[in-house]
Amino acid sequence: MAQGRRNLILLACALLCGQLFAADAEPIKFRLLSTSNSISVLYDEDGETRRIYTSPGYFSDWLIAPPSREVTLYQEVPSPDGQGAKLKKILAQTKLPNGPGPFLIMVHQQPGTGKLLTSTLNHSxxxxxxxxxxxxxxxxxxxxxxxxxxxxxxxxxxxxxxxxxxxxxxxxxxxxxxxxxxxxxxxxxxxxxxxxxxxxxxxxxxxxxxxxxxxxxxxxxxxxxxxxxxxxxxxxxx
Missing domain, CATH: 2.60.40 (Immunoglobulin-like)
Structure with a gap:
């Protein structure tokens, strides 16, 4: 019984330390650079929708990646009936590599589709x-x-x-x-x-x-x- 109680205490301490470490960890940052034309996209950051601008020769502002490192860029389009809430049109999805970063996501717009091709580099x-x-x-x-x-x-x-x-x-x-x-x-x-x-x-x-x-x-x-x-x-x- 005593051994089991000690194991539970050690497990609780390990979980608490992990949570504290995660809270103190630096956020993973990234920015965009267009290699085609001027681009305006939407990105959800900590529950807030941000509009991002980039063009050839000009980087976007720095952005914070989610813990999953999965980055989704999208636009909002009207619903089919024109009455409901706007829908998300996904333009690009990519996952940032391991490591502290920051990272650069180069985006290239495909003609006629609006979809974005991406290529990611360590930008530290x-x-x-x-x-x-x-x-x-x-x-x-x-x-x-x-x-x-x-x-x-x-x-x-x-x-x-x-x-x-x-x-x-x-x-x-x-x-x-x-x-x-x-x-x-x-x-x-x-x-x-x-x-x-x-x-x-x-x-x-x-x-x-x-x-x-x-x-x-x-x-x-x-x-x-x-x-x-x-x-x-x-x-x-x-």
């Missing part, structure tokens, strides 16, 4: 520090990239880092591995350098069209974040 300063470029290849093709005097070969879906150079400007040069013509230079542009920032660069295919069903060119999206220090000397993402 430990993984992606100040003074760095992070290149993301969302193309279906291999990319040869020269940035800040660093040569990189990016496979589809892969990322690569490059440190800012010492000057105020650097060049981004990209060549695509075309199946018929081999390596073709498709981008050669200067990029400004700001020491107190980090820069995300996303490489994508140009969508096919009737006039060009198999385009060779690419689209390059770039978004920059300011990194500042708190009075305590802790680096923080704006």
């Amino acid at each position: 300063l430990d993984t992606f520090p100040k003074g760095q470029y992070r290149l993301v290849n969302l193309s279906k093709r291999r990319m040869a990239v020269n940035l800040a005097d660093k040569n990189m070969l990016l496979e589809p879906g892969k990322t690569e880092m490059a440190s800012y150079p010492n000057g105020r400007k650097t060049w981004l040069k990209v060549a695509v591995n075309d199946k018929d013509s081999g390596w073709i230079k498709v981008v050669s542009k200067p990029r400004p350098v700001q020491d107190t920032t980090r820069t995300s660069i996303v490489i994508m295919d140009i969508p096919p069209s009737d006039a060009d069903p198999d385009p060779i060119g690419i689209i390059v999206r770039e978004a920059r974040e300011q990194i500042y220090e708190t009075p305590e000397g802790v680096a923080t993402i704006q």
Whole structure:
């Protein structure tokens, strides 16, 4: 009997400690970055509906993920009879990876459907520090990239880092591995350098069209974040 009572006490203590730890744990944060066009979606955070805005080159505000880490983005649409409450139209659902984060969810709107394709990255300063470029290849093709005097070969879906150079400007040069013509230079542009920032660069295919069903060119999206220090000397993402 005494042993059973002790086991119950230990179990109660373990549950209480777990609850206290969960209460003190830092919330899991994420933000969105559109790689297509300007996007406005809804997201439920702690019982409150928030409207989120993002566009190419501009991040959304920081958001808090639920304990399940499952993120649902949606729009509200009228009910079929036009009389009842509005209905949720799910645009994207994704689950954040393990780890403390924060995370970046890149969203790309599918033409004609409004649905969002998503790709998630660890967006912490430990993984992606100040003074760095992070290149993301969302193309279906291999990319040869020269940035800040660093040569990189990016496979589809892969990322690569490059440190800012010492000057105020650097060049981004990209060549695509075309199946018929081999390596073709498709981008050669200067990029400004700001020491107190980090820069995300996303490489994508140009969508096919009737006039060009198999385009060779690419689209390059770039978004920059300011990194500042708190009075305590802790680096923080704006």
